[in-house]
Amino acid sequence: MKRIMMVACCCAGISFLQAQELYVFTEPASNMATGSFGFRLNNYAMPMSHSTKTSYRLEPELMWGASKNLMVHAAAYASNMFQSKMRVEGGSLYAKYRFLSKDDIHSHFRMAAFGKLSLIDNPVLEAATTTHTYYDGQGNPYLHDITDYYQSNQMNIDGDHSGYQLGVVATKLQHKLAVSGSASYMHRLDNLKGQKFAATDARHALNFTASAGYLLLPKEYTSYGQTNFNLYLEMLGYVPMDTRGYSIDAAPAVQFIFNSIARLDFGYRFQIAGDVSRHYKSMFLLRLEYNWLNAFSKK
Amino acid sequence: MGLMLISSFSFAQSFRNIELQAAGLTCSMCSNAVNKALKQVDFIQDIKTDLKNNLFTISIKPGTTPDFDVIRKKVEGAGFSVGKMNVEVNFANQKIANDQHAVVGGKALHFLNVKEQTLNGWQKIQLVDKSFLVATQAKKWQAATKKECYKTGVAASCCADANVKAGQRMYHVTI
Numbered sequence: 001m002k003r004i005m006m007v008a009c010c011c012a013g014i015s016f017l018q019a020q021e022l023y024v025f026t027e028p029a030s031n032m033a034t035g036s037f038g039f040r041l042n043n044y045a046m047p048m049s050h051s052t053k054t055s056y057r058l059e060p061e062l063m064w065g066a067s068k069n070l071m072v073h074a075a076a077y078a079s080n081m082f083q084s085k086m087r088v089e090g091g092s093l094y095a096k097y098r099f100l101s102k103d104d105i106h107s108h109f110r111m112a113a114f115g116k117l118s119l120i121d122n123p124v125l126e127a128a129t130t131t132h133t134y135y136d137g138q139g140n141p142y143l144h145d146i147t148d149y150y151q152s153n154q155m156n157i158d159g160d161h162s163g164y165q166l167g168v169v170a171t172k173l174q175h176k177l178a179v180s181g182s183a184s185y186m187h188r189l190d191n192l193k194g195q196k197f198a199a200t201d202a203r204h205a206l207n208f209t210a211s212a213g214y215l216l217l218p219k220e221y222t223s224y225g226q227t228n229f230n231l232y233l234e235m236l237g238y239v240p241m242d243t244r245g246y247s248i249d250a251a252p253a254v255q256f257i258f259n260s261i262a263r264l265d266f267g268y269r270f271q272i273a274g275d276v277s278r279h280y281k282s283m284f285l286l287r288l289e290y291n292w293l294n295a296f297s298k299k
Numbered sequence: 300m301g302l303m304l305i306s307s308f309s310f311a312q313s314f315r316n317i318e319l320q321a322a323g324l325t326c327s328m329c330s331n332a333v334n335k336a337l338k339q340v341d342f343i344q345d346i347k348t349d350l351k352n353n354l355f356t357i358s359i360k361p362g363t364t365p366d367f368d369v370i371r372k373k374v375e376g377a378g379f380s381v382g383k384m385n386v387e388v389n390f391a392n393q394k395i396a397n398d399q400h401a402v403v404g405g406k407a408l409h410f411l412n413v414k415e416q417t418l419n420g421w422q423k424i425q426l427v428d429k430s431f432l433v434a435t436q437a438k439k440w441q442a443a444t445k446k447e448c449y450k451t452g453v454a455a456s457c458c459a460d461a462n463v464k465a466g467q468r469m470y471h472v473t474i
Contacts, residue, residue: 020326033332034376068376103323103380104433105353175325215326221350224331260331291328293335 003246004206004239020230021171021178023211024253024267024285028180029110029171031071031098037295038063041288044159046081046280050128050150055081055280057159064296069098077159081279082122089159090120090192096169107174114184116165118157121192124201125149126279153202153243154278155188162189167207180211202240202276210235213255228257236269240276247274253285263289313404314365315387315421317357321374322382322433324353332377340369353382364404367470371430382433384426386472390418398444400454400469402462407454409471411443424472428452440471 021028032038042059057079064072073094080086093116100111129147136142157163167184186205190196197203213232232253239246253267270282321333330350337346337355342363347356359365371381388403394417395401400409411427429437430452440449447455448469459465 022326022328031378033336033378036332065378068378101323101380102434103382104435105320105322105382106325108323108379173323173325178325221327221330223350224327224334224348226327228327257326257328260327293332294339 020176020213020215020232021173021180021211022230022255022257022263023180023213023234024232024255024265024287025234025236025251025269026180026182026209026211027096027114027169028178028211029096029098029100029112029169030108031069031096031112032063032065032291033293034065034068035296036065036291036293038289038291042075043286044079045284047282048081048126048128048280049278050126050148051130053128055079056086057081058086059159063291071096075158077120079159081160082126089122090118090162092116092118092157107172109170109172111168111170113168114166114182116157118161118163119189119192120157120159120162121195122160124161124191124195124197125151150279151198151201151277152279153240153245153276154238154247155186155202155205155240157186157188160279162191163187164189165207169209176215178213180209182209183207200243202243204241206239206241208237208239213253224260228255228260230255230257232267238274238276243276245274245276247276247278248272261291261293263287265289311389311391312359312361313389313406314359315389317359317365317367317370317387318383318385318423319355319357319370319374319381320383321353321355321379323379329377329379333374333379336373336377337370340373342366342369364406367426367431368468380433381431383436384431385423386426387421388424389421393418398446400458400463407463407467407469409444409446409448409458409469410473411440411471412473418474422474424474426470427473428471440473444471 040061044057046055059075059077061073061075066072076091077089078086096112096114098112102109127147127149129145131143131145133141134144155161165184165186167182169182171180184207188203211234213230215230217229218226234251236249249269250272251267251269256264265287267285342360342365343357344360345358374381393401395410396415397413400407427440448458454463454465454467454469456465
């Protein structure tokens, strides 16, 4: 309970900063417009904890505004994290339902419930090979590769592991000031192709997030063609419920919005506190997004 | 000449420009979603936007009658809501009184917070139905009438008369 309180409070502390709500590492309570369609290309680079390798993951993601209250994402994942070559790992479905909306001129308070299901066929253990120097009976050095296997109790259903997540998110926007926080439960399922987690691996976890950003440019809106420049800072807290440990990540990001329709996000997520076992403790994200407003809506 | 006069009367436009302020948004991407949604509406001819204040000035196609609820639903579909909506209405010797309705251009308009008067020519009216206002304003306007139609948005049997059927959409407005 102490761990949960600490992680939750640490995430809540960020909520006093100024913000825009098109967050980079989390989703706000607001949805995309009804009948709109969006496409994201998420690129992740992760320096691995147990080797010198930097893994790369590609996540194409489709987004659809099903109604004013419901939006759906579908994503596929491919990476070279668990082997040397890129391979398709699986996919995920995400849905968010906005159940509370209080709008005022230039402000709103919204709450939404969200769920995500991810099916991934990665190995549950990461094999990391390191080369060691040994000496034979005559004192001559020789090299020998040793492969160690590492588990991770930091669940990640964005490519690493199968699982589902259920949570709520609240977002308050006030002129250029917006803050958002979420709490969610995550359950890890065994990975596909019969790859089971050990009984000692974490299965249940709580996630807490707090997000804030700042609209730096333009100083004043005059047209849809103006390029927007936003700065973000997010805190991502994680507490496994059935094993020891926790983690708190900070995730600063910059964002450009072009023609009020396309997005370019660049962010860096890194652990600032924690002791939970992880395949990687930091991650770079480069995201390209394009939206087709009212692509499917009725006249 | 007489024929021309009659025909020009029968095609007289009852509704002209609509000023809409969208609520719940500050970013240009959000405003663009509202703008694109409104552009799909067939009776809308043109939209001018003031991004700073989230104001949309909508001109209505000549020969068409705007459906205010269609505009509202487009804004809501984009993920936001109507904060304020003013409509230019062409009145022809129309007597109005407080908490009473009148039929103009085929629409039942229920006037609130007005003095008894006769309206002529183009006048700007504000829609004060709760779905066309932010919550704090809606609460204020709720107090302006005790009639059931404010809550339901349709004419109750008590309000119905020769011009307005029970169940007809009733827009609450002020000047």
